[in-house]
Every structure is written in C-alpha cells, then in structure tokens.
Amino acid sequence: MNNLIILPLLIPLGAGLMTAIFRKNILFQRIISILAVLLTCAASFFLISQVSSQGIQTLQLGGWPAPYGITFALDMFAALLILTASFVSLACLLFAIPSIGQERERYYFYPLYQFLMVGVNGSFLTGDLFNLFVCFEVMLLASYVLLSLGGTKPQLRESIKYILINTISSSLFLIAIAYLYRITGTVNMAHLSVLIAQAGQDGLITTVSLLFIIVFSLKAGLLLFFWLPGSYSTPPAAVRAVFGALLTKVGIYAIFRVFSLIFYHQPETTHLILGVMALLTMLLGGMGAMAYWDIHKILSYNVIISVGFIIAGFTAFSMEAIIGAIYYLMHDMIVKALLFLIGGAMIGITGTSKLKEMSGLIRYHPLLGWMFFIGAMALGGIPPLSGFIGKLIITQGILEKGALDPFFYALAAAGLLSSLMALYSVVKIFTNGFWGETLLSKDMEKISTKGLIFPCVLLTAISIFLGLGGEVLYPYLAAAAETLLNPQIYIEAVLK
Amino acid sequence: METLISVLIGILFTIGVYLILSKNLLHIIFGSSILSHGAHLLIITMGGLKKGAPPLVSENAAAYADPLPQSLILTAIVINFAVTAFLLVLAYRSYDVLGTNDMNQLRGVNDE
DSSP, X not given: OOGXXXXXXXXXXXXXXXXXXXXXXXXXXXXXXXXXXXXXXXHHXXXXXXHHHHOOEEEEGGGOOTTTSOEEEEOHHHHHHHHHHHHHHHHHHHHHHHHSOHHHHHTTHHHHHHHHHXXXXXXXXXXXXXXXXXXXXXXXXXXXXHHHTTOOHHHHHHHHHHHHHHHHHHHHHHHHHHHXXXXXXXXXXXXXXXXXXXXXXXXXXXXXXXXXXXXXXXXXTSSXXXXXXXXXTSXXXXXXHHIIIIIHHHHHHHHHHHHHHTSOSOTXXXXXXXXXXXXXXXXXXXXXXXXXXXHHHHHHHHHHHHHHHHHHHXXXXXXXXXXXXXXXXXXXXHHXXXXXXXXXXXXXXXXXXXXXXXXXGGGTOHHHXXXXXXXXXXXXXXXXXXXXXXXXXXXXXXXXXXXXXTHHHHHHHHHHHHHHHHHHHHHHHIIIIISXXXXXXXXXXXXXXXXTHHHHHHHHHHHHHHHHTHHHHHHXXXXXXXXXXXXXXXXXXXXX | OXXXXXXHHHHHHHXXXXXXXXXXXXXXXHHHHHHHHHHHHHHHHHTOOOOOBOSXXXXXXXXXXXXXXXXXXXXXXXXXXXXXXXXXXXXXXXXXXXXXXXXXXXXXXXXX
16 A cells, blocks of 8 residues: 555646636646646656565555455556656646647646646556546546647647547447456456456457457557547647657557456467557558658657557567567657657747748757757667667567567568658658758747747757666666566555 | 347447448537447446346345446446537537538648
8 A cells, every 4th residue: 555656646636626726827827737747757756766666556545455446556667657758748848838828828728738647647557447448538538628729720620530539439448348347347457367367368358358459559549540640730739749749658558558467368369469450550650651741740650650669569578578668668758749849849930830841940940950850860769869779679579579470570670661761751851841941031930949949958868868878777667577577466466 | 138238239339330420520429429328338238137226225135236337337427428518519619610510521621
C-alpha cells in the first residue's frame, strides 16, 4: 500500500478543477497549470526512486483487497512513462501559454489540458481493465473538446470523424471487456492473468484478445490509422504536440500491458498478428510521410511510423527487444513533441503548412532550425542522439528472433527502411523550410517566436540527455522490461 | 434467455453498423447510439441472466443478480451519454458553420 502513487492523477485533477472555477483570471490559470505540471514531474521522480528501491508500488483504493476493489499499480514501466509524459506536458504547456490565444484560454483550455493529463496518467496507473476504459474516456473526452475548441471549419469537420471513430472503438472495448468478464468473471488485470494462466488460453480467449488488438490499434494508430492524419492536422500547435506525443502512446502502453500481462500464452498467434500489423504500419506510414509536401501530414505520418516500430520491438518479446521498445517509446514521446512544436512554430511564422511556399527560415531563426535538425537526426536514429540506441537494440532483438522465424528478418528490414523514410521526410522539411532563399523579411512574419523557443530547448536537452545518458537509464529500463516479461512479479505485487 | 438476448444484440449491432455507414450525420449518431445500446446489453447478458433478487442486501434472498455488470453498465451509460450529447451539439454547430450534414460533402479541403 502506498497512497502516494495516486499523486500523478490527483495533482492535475485538482489543478483542472481549480482553473475551471476561475476561468476569467488567465494569469491565475497559467500559474496553477505550470505549478501542477512541475509538481507532477517532481512526484514522478520521487515515485521512480521508490519503485526502484522497493519494487512495484500498489494502492488498493478504499482498502478493499485486490480482485474486489480497484487496484492502482505502479511498476517501473508505468513510472517511466508518467515521468516522460509530464515532461512533454510541461513543454507543451509552456508553448501553449504564448501561442494558444486569449479566446481559447478563456474557454477552459487549461482545465481541459489538465483533465487530459488525468486520463493519460490514470491509464498508466490503473490495474483494472474497466478502470482503464474509464481513464481512456476521460482522456478522450478532454481530447474531443481540445480538438474542436475554437470551432474553425476544418476543426469541426475533423473532430466529428475523430469522435465517431473513438466512440465506435470504445463500444468495441466494452464488448471485449464483457466477453472477458463472461469467460473469467473478473476485470482486475492481475487476477485475469492468474485465471487465464490456470485455465489455459484456449481459442475463445485468443479470439477476445484479437478484439483487444483491434480496439487498441484504433487508439494507437497501428495499421488502423486512417483517422489520424486528418485529425492531427487541425488543432493548434501545442494541442497537436500533446496529441502526437501522448495519445497514441497510451494505446501502445495498453497493448504492452495487456499482451505481456494477460494474453501472453499464444504469442505465435497474437504477437505474430501484431508483428504483421506493425510491418504494414511502418511501410504505409513511411510512404505517407514521403508522399506529402505538408508539414502537418509529414509529422502525422511520422507518428504512425514510430507506432509500428515500437510494436515491432514488442512483438519480438525478448529482454533486449522490450528494453529497446521502452527506450524508444520514451524517446519518441519527447522527439515527437519537439518536432510538432517546431513545426507549429514554422507554420505560425509563415502562415502556411505547405513546404513549397516557405524557405530560408534559418536566417532569422537559427536556433529553431538547428533544434529541428537535432530532432530530425534523433528521429532518424543518427548515433550520438536518442533514436539510435532504441533502434539499435530493437533491431538486434528482432534479428535474434529471426533465427526462429524468418518473418522477423522482414520485420527488421522494414524497420530500417522506415527509419530511412522517416529521416528523408523530416530532412525534407528541414531543407525546404530552413534552407534556401529567405522569402519572408523579419516584419512580414505572422507571429513572434518569443517564448516559443524555451520549451523546444527543454525538449532538445532531454532528447540529447536520453542519447548520451542511456547508460544512466539502463537499470531502470531493465527493471521495467523484467516486470513486463515476468508477469508473476506484477501479480504477486497486486494480489498479495 | 441468453441466446434470445444475444440474437437481439446481434440485430442491434447490425442496425448500428448500417446506420454508421450512411451519409447523413444524424443517422450516424443514431447508429453509434444503437451500437452502444448493444454493447450495454451485451455486458448485462455476459454477466448471466439467471434468476435472483435485485442486488439489495435488504431483500434477504438466497441468490442475487450479479451486481458488477450493473455498475459497469451504469458507468458506461453516463460516459456514452456525455459523448453523445457532445457529438449532437457538435453536429448542430457544424451544420451551422459548414452548412451541410452530408458526410460526402464534409470530406474535401475546399474550406482551407
């Protein structure tokens, strides 16, 4: 029992409620939001140190013993993701304050932002399948409103599609939970894992697990990503960065959790299907990223590529590959937020998202340009930066599996090819947007970049630290991967 | 009894999917509503439809109906209610701004 692990959920909830009351006092809202995000960062550092010294921390809400009440369980995997998510949310909040505009600030932008973080952190924390559904819905409802807040024509059009897709996938999630409840009689994840291990994963349970694959793939944009490029190109830059960095990653987290803790008995079916989906996702995402000349579209398709890459690492299901996948997941949250923020700044400066209508931004914005360059290199996986280590370990892990099943050779090849495609697509933004003849003079620019630089510097620094300080992180990643590979550790912590 | 309700749920899903695939935005919202009705009914059916008293301790019965699916449904209903309300208002607003509720006309990039 550790009451503190609920802090990453309680802090943003409290801040959200407080800022909702004083909606006209913008200064107060800003201060409270920043304080809340900083507190969440501090709390997650503290929780990581606790988890690394004392193992998995659990909280039985209301004091009811495990399978009967709702359990919150914080293992190293979840703790690392909460920490990364709070850094991303700090940077995006700092970016939002100067750029989001008074209209949105007065109409509950900050409360919604905090509620989004409640949903994200809650999804990482929970140890109960139905509670996961509820946390998903908290996150999604906040994201619906953030997506449509402002009410411009493209926003209205895309948010209708986004909400419809998500209501349908939520219905499917409910259906999957109902089937699983019929088969096992519980919704607690650790208890589910025990019951399924005892009874054996028969065809019926595997079928239900395939339904979970569909549900979480819709959320994560794994192969079923048709809704993603459109809806991620309409909201303002800060919101887009939070979406691109966090929302799909929660779906990935759910896939990791459910398929390592509950449905791990039939990897030749479930993990192979995930592998095939990851392969197609990487290739299709890569093609999309290369095809467009639009910053929104290129960055959205890059989100899709990395979802495929992380799941590819997960499907190899060895210690090495999982460590790589977790590392890459953290790296990707940071770097995607960085690229979306700088992309947003570029669009803000030029007033267009079309690459063919901009050029030569580096003359007046050298810092933005070089930070984008660092982000692009990290995304492509160039050695000293963060993407390299993740890609290296994942590819090694996948290749080791290749001896057993030649499919994994294809998966590794697709992974490397998609890295090349991703690198090409972001370097295309860099060369077209930043190099070349300077079209806009200083006073023709649409917005000033004052205040937008600092959050980008923060994210770049974290990304460089992830690359150079991989050694420091290694024990934490290894602990996270060990819990994922040995569900027994998680089960014993929850059902003691 | 479970078989009968399962067939009914199947019919609800069919209607829901058919409506979601239609052109009119309002029909699509009805469809997603019917789909979630099906999902809620499925939860209660999967909890078992055996005979028993309502889950109230004061009933003093020998057997009770399973209370867990009922609370799951109650949660799912309010969530669905909120989403549907938001979706309806959004549809109203986009009819105001975009001037159409035909999904085929909502696809283009002509407003950018």
